[in-house]
Amino acid sequence: MNHKDVQPPILLILSGPSGVGKDAVLSRMRDLGEPYHFTVTATTRTQRNGETDGKDYIFVSQAEFKAQMEQDGFLEWAEVYGNYYGVPRDQVKTALQRGKDVIVKIDVQGAKTIKKLAPNALYIFLAPPNMEQLEKRLTARMTESSGSLKIRLETATKEMKSATWFDHVVINHENQLDLAVAEIQYAVKIARLNQIKTSNPDLI
Numbered sequence: 001m002n003h004k005d006v007q008p009p010i011l012l013i014l015s016g017p018s019g020v021g022k023d024a025v026l027s028r029m030r031d032l033g034e035p036y037h038f039t040v041t042a043t044t045r046t047q048r049n050g051e052t053d054g055k056d057y058i059f060v061s062q063a064e065f066k067a068q069m070e071q072d073g074f075l076e077w078a079e080v081y082g083n084y085y086g087v088p089r090d091q092v093k094t095a096l097q098r099g100k101d102v103i104v105k106i107d108v109q110g111a112k113t114i115k116k117l118a119p120n121a122l123y124i125f126l127a128p129p130n131m132e133q134l135e136k137r138l139t140a141r142m143t144e145s146s147g148s149l150k151i152r153l154e155t156a157t158k159e160m161k162s163a164t165w166f167d168h169v170v171i172n173h174e175n176q177l178d179l180a181v182a183e184i185q186y187a188v189k190i191a192r193l194n195q196i197k198t199s200n201p202d203l204i
């Protein structure tokens with residue numbers, strides 16, 4: 001029997017420090033044809049090389065962001081490293097109402113905010129194997145000025161300490177993306193078996 005016949009959908013919140021590899025994990029899950037709605041966050045940050053509007057982020061102006069914010073259009077929004085990010089409420093709500101599992105990629109402060117709205121979502125913290133690896137990844141990405149790199153590393157150190165309240169911590173080891181994805185799939189499987197991690201779209 002298809003689990004969707006008997007169980008409400010799962011809302012999976014994927015969090016972790018900047019540079020840990022959340023996008024790589026999500027991209028791999030997409031390639032594998034995982035049947036989630038992959039929520040696309042709206043942001044005022046400048047588009048990076050290689051990013052696609054509407055797929056990686058919905059790139060909007062400050063005015064557009066503010067208008068959507070005032071219409072209560074975001075499930076959660078925050079200023080992160082000087083830019084605004086918001087999770088479009090209708091995307092999440094509509095997908096859950098249709099019985100589709102949903103993934104939201106978000107920073108740790110955002111995950112905490114969503115926890116208040118959706119305590120039964122499945123919270124997964126993606127962690128680097130160590131801080132040196134994280135610094136290496138952020139440096140290799142070369143999108144951060146050295147000031148911003150320093151801030152991201154300091155924030156990451158604080159975020160690592162708050163990993164304890166998540167349902168699962170998944171380490172994203174170097175060159176082991178499939179292992180991280182498998183651990184996430186396993187966590188979802190356990191959540192389904194336990195039938196406690198279901199999200200009511202009416203509360204979203």
Ligand code: 5GP
Nearest residue numbers: 017018041078080085086087105106107110
């Ligand atoms: P980046 O600009 O490097 O893609 O993302 C910077 C940080 O913003 C990352 O830690 C990412 O998880 C976080 N982020 C992305 N989307 C959202 C969102 O909708 N809400 C919040 N609070 N953070 C987000």
